[in-house]
Amino acid sequence: MFLRTLLVIAVCVNVGGRSLKNKGAPQRLLFDEKNKDHWNIQAQWVLRSKVAAPLNKKVAKNVILFLGDGMSITTLAATRVYLGQQHGHNGEELKLSFETFPYTGLAKTYCVDHNVADSACSGTAYLTGIKANSGTVGLSAAVKRGDCEGQRNGAHSVTGLMDWAQRAGKSTGVVTTTRVTHATPAASYAHSADRRWEADTDLPKKGLHCDDIALQLVRGRVGSKIDVVLGGGRKNFFPKSQRDVEGHNGYRSDGADLVREWLVKKTSMGALPKYVYTRQQLLELDVEENNSVLGLFAPDHMPYSLEAEDDDPSLSEMTQKAIEILSANKNGFFLFVEGGRIDTAHHETKARKALDETAEMAKAVEAALRMVDIEETLIVVTSDHSHTMTYSGYSKRGTDILGFSNKMNASDNLPYTTLSYANGPGYKPHEQFRRHNLMLDDINHLNYTYPSLVPIVRETHGGEDVAVFAKGPWSHLFTGNYEQNYLPHAMAFAACIGPGLTTCK
Structure with missing residues (x-):
């Protein structure tokens, strides 16, 4: 229910679950990111919706x-x-x-x-x-x-x-x-x-x-x-x-x-x-x-x-x-x-x-x-x-957005989170000249403070x-x-x- 009302799939394909039918070729669902037709249909649908949309010049009540x-x-x-x-x-x-x-x-x-x-x-x-x-x-x-x-x-x-x-x-x-x-x-x-x-x-x-x-x-x-x-x-x-x-x-x-x-x-x-x-x-x-x-x-x-x-x-x-x-x-x-x-x-x-x-x-x-x-x-x-807050790391699709980047550790061989902040209370001082090991933290805790580069009591706005x-x-x-x-x-x-x-x- 929530998915239907809160999120809109950007593809508007699958067309009732239809598959792509080419003689001699295996059937593939259009809602398949590995299928080139998925991306063509998605882009064409967006294009058509924009071309067909009339300008509404009524008075906004x-x-x-x-x-x-x-x-x-x-x-x-x-x-x-x-x-x-x-x-x-x-x-x-x-x-x-x-x-x-x-x-x-x-x-x-x-x-x-x-x-x-x-x-x-x-x-x-x-x-x-x-x-x-x-x-x-x-x-x-x-x-x-x-x-x-x-x-x-x-x-x-x-x-x-x-x-x-x-x-x-x-x-x-x-x-x-x-x-x-x-x-x-x-x-x-x-x-x-x-x-x-x-x-x-x-x-x-x-x-x-x-x-x-x-x-x-x-x-x-x-x-x-x-x-x-x-x-x-x-x-x-x-x-x-x-x-x-x-x-x-x-x-x-x-x-x-x-x-x-x-x-x-x-x-x-x-x-x-x-x-x-x-x-x-x-x-x-x-x-x-x-x-x-x-x-x-x-x-x-x-x-x-x-x-x-x-x-x-x-x-x-x-x-x-x-x-x-x-x-x-x-x-x-x-x-x-x-x-x-x-x-x-x-x-x-x-x-x-x-x-x-x-x-x-x-x-x-x-x-x-x-x-x-x-x-x-x-x-x-x-x-x-x-x-x-930044969003980084080259993680594979499906990686927990609130978890660690799964592509590789940093050059210090320690993990890092996909989300982090330039400044804020999540700063943790280095230990023996090494970055804090985030594996020791409970990052699934509701009130976990995500890592920050600069120590500040309250993280700042961005410009x-x-x-x-x-x-x-x-x-x-x-x-x-x-x-x-x-x-x-x-x-x-x-x-x-x-x-x-x-x-x-």
Whole structure:
């Protein structure tokens, strides 16, 4: 079932199991990589599908932006193999759900002040259309990180897709597996000179006072109008003196109960709001009785999929419920969905978790495709930045992607893994001038930290371009190579929202 829905074989051959019939020659299945006809038919099928595909120039009633945080091209390639091998395939020949989209491009991810992006400046770029400084959210590059005065000066604030969609009368939503106040989702609604200012407790003790990100989600002009917010980060909405439903203390110092405030504000705006904190509550939510929902399912980030319990909703389940709620608006909707824990796993050099979270992202895209009319819904899938994981070694097909290269040992006669990192916590010091013997490690452990060249507490991002996949109205606008801040301009064009050029004007 998963193989059918999550992975698409890139060959579309076998043609009902038919074999190649030549007189006097042994019969061979077309789905056979040693058969030259396999490759000819595969390439011809792709060519014909591209030639026959008409350009969709309709107005995009709905827009869904999927963001795999840290989902590098290397991560995509490794995840294909990871997911394929779980279903008895080699894996390289398969595609993730969104890799079948007809149009792809490459986005350049650097910040204005750094050559390698963080999630704050990149989020500002692909959500507002403005490139920013590292560590800043929803502000132009006129504001440096930590500049509270610059944040308070509204002249430097920038808004984008979320604001434009709301002004056009569309419903809006944010779904993430991280804290809903984390840098990536925050860029859709907040203005912060420091991505770390998620709650008031994080703000500097001296100097000017700036609104924290959680506060802006509840009281901000854009944040308060978001109809669906699903993810983690519950602690940033409750005071330290209060415990949440799981017994965890809140983190706020100002005594504000922002969940209660959110419910009151939404009701005053004429909405029918609901606060949920378990998977069951989310799945049982009646969209006819509640047209706005705040779901905070963990005090911090949501758990990794491989460690999730029965009451933790998956990214797919949150995405489906969001679409179900937002689809009630006859004017359409804009939904931002982040698979955020790909990034945190890479920072820990836990490749197994990173690949699994990418697979979860592919499932969420597949779930969305089943629910929307792709003729009137533009779906864009991309990443904010890459990571330093590499995929190497000349291994034979079928070799465990999370295991050792089986071609040969290194020149020191010690084995090495197919996946490794340029830097990070997986560094192991040499022993008697020899590289650490990885055969002594339990590389099958869920939390195994993969080898790193340079010792660093947290692995860093990478600076190369990231892939962009698009399907639906005006998806052909997303081909080629472009700056990351181009993305929201193209999405706004297709949906007839925002102040710039659109297909309607």
